[in-house]
Amino acid sequence: xxxxxxxxxIWAACxxxxxxxxxxxxxxxxxxxxxxxxxxxxxxxxxDVTLFELHRREMDDAYSWVYWNSQIPExxxxxxxxWDIVGQVLRYEGKWxxxxxxxxxxxxxxxxxxxxxxxxxxxxxYPHTFVGWLYPSNLFxxxxxxxxxxxxxxxxxxxRLTWRNRVNGLSTGWMIWSFxxxxxxxxxxxxxxxxxxxxxxxxxxxxxFVAVLYWxxxxxxxxxxRKPMPAEMRAALSGSFAELLxxxxxxxx
Amino acid sequence: MNHELVILGFAAVxxxxxxxxxxxxxxxxxxxxxxxxxxxxxxxxxxRLIEALALDHLNPSTDQIEIEPFEMWMMIGGxxxxxxxxHNAEIICALAAYAVRWNFDEAVIVTERIRRxxxxxxxxxxxxxxxxxxxxVKRVHAPFHLYEVAVAYHLMRTRVLTLYQASxxxxxxxxxxxx
Numbered sequence: 360x361x362x363x364x365x366x367x368x369i370w371a372a373c374x375x376x377x378x379x380x381x382x383x384x385x386x387x388x389x390x391x392x393x394x395x396x397x398x399x400x401x402x403x404x405x406x407d408v409t410l411f412e413l414h415r416r417e418m419d420d421a422y423s424w425v426y427w428n429s430q431i432p433e434x435x436x437x438x439x440x441x442w443d444i445v446g447q448v449l450r451y452e453g454k455w456x457x458x459x460x461x462x463x464x465x466x467x468x469x470x471x472x473x474x475x476x477x478x479x480x481x482x483x484x485y486p487h488t489f490v491g492w493l494y495p496s497n498l499f500x501x502x503x504x505x506x507x508x509x510x511x512x513x514x515x516x517x518x519r520l521t522w523r524n525r526v527n528g529l530s531t532g533w534m535i536w537s538f539x540x541x542x543x544x545x546x547x548x549x550x551x552x553x554x555x556x557x558x559x560x561x562x563x564x565x566x567x568f569v570a571v572l573y574w575x576x577x578x579x580x581x582x583x584x585r586k587p588m589p590a591e592m593r594a595a596l597s598g599s600f601a602e603l604l605x606x607x608x609x610x611x612x
Numbered sequence: 613m614n615h616e617l618v619i620l621g622f623a624a625v626x627x628x629x630x631x632x633x634x635x636x637x638x639x640x641x642x643x644x645x646x647x648x649x650x651x652x653x654x655x656x657x658x659x660r661l662i663e664a665l666a667l668d669h670l671n672p673s674t675d676q677i678e679i680e681p682f683e684m685w686m687m688i689g690g691x692x693x694x695x696x697x698x699h700n701a702e703i704i705c706a707l708a709a710y711a712v713r714w715n716f717d718e719a720v721i722v723t724e725r726i727r728r729x730x731x732x733x734x735x736x737x738x739x740x741x742x743x744x745x746x747x748x749v750k751r752v753h754a755p756f757h758l759y760e761v762a763v764a765y766h767l768m769r770t771r772v773l774t775l776y777q778a779s780x781x782x783x784x785x786x787x788x789x790x791x
Contacts, residue, residue, distance in 0.1 A: 480621045508632075512636050517734075
């Protein structure tokens with residue numbers, strides 16, 4: 360497998376960016392609130408270091424094996440990142456905020472449907488198996504990731520929920536990167552092995568690197584401290600009448 | 613490969629992205645404004661008539677069908693009234709959130725209640741105007757939703773005024789005059 364100088368440089372840059380971002384997530388406490396995103400970054404770092412070493416030793420078969428077999432766990436982490444964003448925006452301390460669960464589920468189902476339709480319409484030249492659909496770097500997943508982000512944004516906006524800085528930054532970078540990924544995959548399916556395919560493939564790499572730099576900045580900054588909430592407020596915000604009643608009864612004793 | 617389907621697919625993805633961007637922008641429309649700017653954005657509505665409609669629903673009298681659907685429509689102010697109430701509902705949400713800086717404990721709860729009422733208003737307006745007022749056979753649905761709109765707006769207005777009375781008496785007169 361041969362890389363051009365530019366491809367090698369950007370690959371190395373992404374690797375260093377992932378390492379720096381992982382360090383920032385540890386130092387600045389991003390791991391606590393964004394577990395799946397942190398897990399994904401650590402996973403990418405580990406995988407890219409492995410791939411880098413395999414490439415250096417010219418072990419192409421092992422390289423191919425690691426690259427393709429790491430896609431399924433990566434997909435699980437990527438879906439988990441959507442859950443991280445949902446947890447920060449649409450849920451409060453593990454409970455759905457009032458009025459968002461049903462709209463979000465409907466939007467998420469719409470996202471899955473659109474991803475399936477888009478993939479069926481573009482009929483990518485690869486993968487040749489259904490499992491291949493589940494690779495994050497492929498068309499179905501790129502559309503799914505993009506549309507899940509759209510579902511969260513629309514649900515939160517229509518429910519008049521506010522975004523804290525870090526989750527806002529994470530989702531902004533995420534949406535832009537996944538949109539570029541979608542365009543690159545669509546070009547690869549529609550114009551396989553063409554100049555457009557090659558250019559957008561390069562743009563995808565650079566877009567990921569820019570996203571990593573942006574996330575470094577986002578997670579370096581701290582979110583303002585949340586004031587601690589008493590149980591009554593927590594119950595009211597999560598709409599748990601049972602909790603509120605329990606607190607009232609305890610207070611009456 | 614069906615080219616029409618591909619174009620349709622791209623259009624669908626593009627439209628979802630545009631919808632998300634517009635929704636996000638509209639959600640933060642009032643968050644950067646100052647208190648005075650928010651007050652200036654409030655649209656005048658006929659508060660007394662809306663309150664009368666809301667109280668008719670909340671405090672049933674012996675004649676519970678006294679107000680006819682077309683009278684409700686006039687009391688609300690028609691389509692223009694509904695648009696203004698929806699606009700004001702968003703500003704009231706922003707004003708309640710503003711009060712968090714002076715009265716965290718109470719304002720957080722009140723803000724959440726107002727947020728829910730704002731959602732109720734939006735959904736009720738969407739349902740009330742879905743069938744319009746030009747098809748008599750479907751007119752039966754709209755009055756129920758107009759009551760919801762009036763009650764939610766009345767409660768939102770009362771909540772935010774009471775919150776400011778307790779949290780920032782200095783701003784209360786200006787707020788009461790605007791709402």
